Amino acid sequence: MSTLTALARAQAVASGRAQPIATVRHLHVHDHPMVLVPLAMAGEANAPLAALAGTDPAKPELLVVTQPRDRNERFAFADRLAQLLVAYVDGFADATEDIPIDRGKDVRTRYADAPQLWVPNPGGIDFLRLFGRSTRFRTVDGEHPVPAGVPMLGRWLTFFATSAEVPGSALLLNAVQALGLHWATGQSGAEDAQLGVLLAWIESGAEAAREVENGPVAGPDTDPDFDNRVLAPLIERNAPELPEVLRELMLPTWDRMWRTMTLLRRLPVGERVATRWDSDKDVYTAFAQHVAEGGAPQPRRDGAVAAAARLQRLESAASRYAVQRAFDDPLVLAEYRLAGAAFAGTVTLAAPDRIDDSGKRPVLRPRIMVRTAEVVRVEPGTSLTSPSRPGQKARVVSVAPAGVAGESDVLLELSGGMGRKLVAEPGSVPAVGERLMLTTLSEEFRRSGALPDPAETPWTHGGPPVLAEPPL
Template sequence: MSLDVYQRLLALSQRRAVPAASRAHRHLSPRPWVLVGYHLAGEPSAPVAIRYGSFRAQPKLLVVAEPRDRDQRFAALGALARDLATYVSRYTETEPVVRVGNGRELDVDQCCTDAPQLVVPNEATAHWLDLLGQYLRTLDVDPVLQTAGAHLGWFASRRHLPGSSAVLTATDLLATHWRTGQLPTEDGHLGRLLAWIEPPAGQDAWTAAATAEQRPPAGPASDPEWDLMTLRPALERAKQVGDVRRLKLAAAEALDQAWRDTWTALDLVALLPPGGHVAQRWESDRWSWTRHRERVTAGTIRFGGRLSDVPAFRFLHELETRTVALERQMALDDPLVMARWLATGEAVAGTVIKRDLDHSVTSAKGSTLLRPLLWLRTQGFDRPAGTELWLGKVGLTVRSSTVDTVELMVTSGAVTRQKFNLLPECDAEVVLAPFGPQQYFPDNLPEELPWPARPTRLAPPRADEPDEDSGE
C-alpha cells in the first residue's frame, strides 16, 4: 500500500484531513493578486463578475450589465487590465545577480528582486484566465487590453511548469500539503477541501463537506439555478433600467465565499515553514518575469498558438527536467514527503551499527582505491545489490542486505580520509535516498526528435495518383 492511499484511509477513519507535507513547497507572495469570478455560461470571453485585488479586506468588483455587448465588455476588461498593469508595475526593481553554471561564474545580469503572483480558487479559473488572455491579445481596440493579455499569457506559460509559483490554484496548493478521505477529483472543490482540513467546531469532515457543496461554486461557471433565479433578473433590470446595484449585490454575495476560501488556503499553507529549495525555484520565476517584462517594454512579446518541432522538444525536455528536480527537492526538504519513498523501499532509514574506513578495492588499472563500508540496521529493505543511494553528497552502493541489515560501500563524496567527516558515526540515525546532487540534463537535440515533437507535414500527392475527390 502506498503512503498516499494510507493517508487517505487514515483521514477517512479520522474524518479529518491529515498532513501530507511538513514544509510549504510553494512560494507565497506577501502581496498576491487574488482573482475569483464568473463568466456567462458557455462564453468564457464574456465575464459577468470578477472580484480581485491584493488586499483581502478591500477587493474590487467588476460587473458587466450586458456581457454580450462588446462596448460594456471592453470597458470592464479595460478596468481590469489597468489594475493588473498597476499591480505588475510594482515588480520592476532589479538587482545585479551573478549567474553561475558548472561551478564557475558566467556573468552578471539584472534580475527583478520579486515577481507578481496570481492566485485563483481552482484549476478551472486558471484555465479561464488563460483563454481570456488569448482573447485580449487578439484585440486591437486598446493597447492596454493587449498588454494585459500579454501578462496573462506569461502567467499561463508558468502555470504548467512543475515547481513554479507564479500561478497558484488554492485547490492544488491544499492538495499538495494535505490528504483528505474523499476522491482526488472531489479535492477539486475548494469548499469541500477546506471542510476536510478545518471543519467547523462540532462537525466532522463529511458533514462540513456536504454543507460546503450547497454554497455557490467558486467559479468560473456559476450555479444554473442561481443563473435563472438571481442573475437573469439582475441582468434584465440592469439592461432595462440601467441599475446595476442588484447585479453587484448578487455577484458580491455569490463570490464572497470563494474569495474568503482562497485567502484561507493561503493562510493555512503560510503556517508551514518554507522548504529549503522554494527560494531557488522562485528565483527561476523571477528570471522569467524579468525577461517577459523586457520583451513587453521593447514591444517584441510574441505568443505562439502551437509549439512545433524543436520548440516542442525543448518544452517537453523542460517539463521532464523540472518534474525530476521537484520530486527530488521536495523529498530532501520534507521528512513527510521522504516518508513516501521510504514506504516504497526506494529510500532506507536505519542506524549505523558498524564502519570499516580502511576498506579498499582494486581498480581495473590495478590501483588501490579507498572505499569505506557502512552497515545499517533497518527494517525490511530488500533492494538488490548495486542499488545506488545517497546521504547528502556522499554516494553509496548496496553490497548486500538481510532482513534487518544493509551493507553499503561508499563510492563518491567521501573516498579520501580528508572527507571522512562526512560519514555518519556509529549509532547515528540516517536516511539514504535515491537523490544525489542536482542533476543537469543537457538539452542538446537528438539525432531524431521524439515522435510527439516531429513535424506532421503531409507529402504532396504524386502526379500519377488519382485525386480522391475527382471520382476517378
C-alpha cells in the same frame, strides 16, 4: 492515489478531520500576492461576467460585465483588469540582485522578487489561459480596436497560465491544488474541487464541510440554478443591483482565498522551495525584459521543435520536483520507502580514508556499512543518494543478511561531496552511529536530448517540403 494518501483519507473519514500528508510547505507563498477570483457566464465560451481582484484582503476591487455578450463591455472589463494586473507585475521590475555564475567568475542580474497570482481552482487557470489567448493578439487600432491595455493583459495572462504547467512553479497557484498538496480529506477528489468544502474539512472538519456544500461556487462557472433564478432576470432588465449581487456571491470565495494562504503560511517551508522560487524569478525577469524590449506576443501554437523542447523541460521539471519534495519531506519520502526505492539505516562501520588506487591515479573512495531493518530492493552497482548529502553518491557494493533476523547489512562506496583532496573534509563521510536515509532518487542534472533545427525537420513537422524530381 498513493498508499499513504489512501490511508490518510481513511483516517479522515474515521476522525471527521482532514489529515496532513506533508510535514512542510512545498510551495512559495508570497508576502504580497495578487488574488483573482474570475466568474464566467455559463453557456458562453470564455465570456467574463465578473472578477474580484486585488492585493489587500480588505479591499477587493469588483469588475463586472453587465452585458456579457456586449463586445465593448467585455474589453472595458479586460482593460480595467489589465490596469490592475500590469501595475502589480511591473511593481517587481525595480529592485535587482546579482547572481554569481561560472563558479563565481561572473555575475548576472535578475529582479529580486517576482509576482504571484492566486485563483481558486484549476478552472480559474483555464479561464485565464483562454482569456489570455483571446486578448493578446488584439490591436489598438484598425477596424476593431481595443483599449491599449488589453493586448498586454493577454500576454501576461498567457505567461502566468503557461508557468502554471511547470511542476513546482509558484507564479500562478490555485487554492484547491495548494491545499490538496498538504492535506487529505475524507471525500472524493471531485468533492475536493469545491474550495469551500475542502477548506472547511481542513479548518473545522466534516460537519462544517456539510454545511457549506451548497454555498456559493468559487467559479469560474456559475451555478445553473443561480443563472436561471437570479442572474438572467438581472441581465435582461439591466438591473443596477447586479454588481452588488455578484459581489455578495463572490466575497465568500475571496475570503477563503486569503484564509488558504494563512493556513499554508503556518507550515514550515521546505528547504528547496526557495530554489524553485529563484527559478521563477529568472522566468519572470526574462519575460518582463522581453516585453520591455518590444518582443512579440507568444505564438498561437508551438512549432514541432519548440513543442518537443518544452515537453523535455516539463518532464525534467516534474522529475526534479518529485525528488525535491521527497528530500524536503520525510512523509513524502515514506512513499518511496514503501515502494522499495529508499530505506533508512544506521552506520555500523566506516572507512573514511579508503583510497582506490586501481586506476591511473588514486582517488578517495570511503566505504561505510549500513544496517537496516527494512527490505532492501536494490542490486549491487546501484547508485544511491542521501537527502542529507545530495551531492554525494553511494554505490551499493553488496547486500548481505545481518546477524539479527530481518536485518541487512548494506556495504556502500562513496564518491563526491568530500572535497578535492585525498582526505575527506570533516563531516562529509557518515560516522558510525549516524542514522542515514538512502534512496535511488537524485537531484543530479540531466542533459536534454539534442533536437534538430526547425528547418531540418520534415514538412510534416514544420520543415521544408520535399520536392519530387520533375519527370524527364
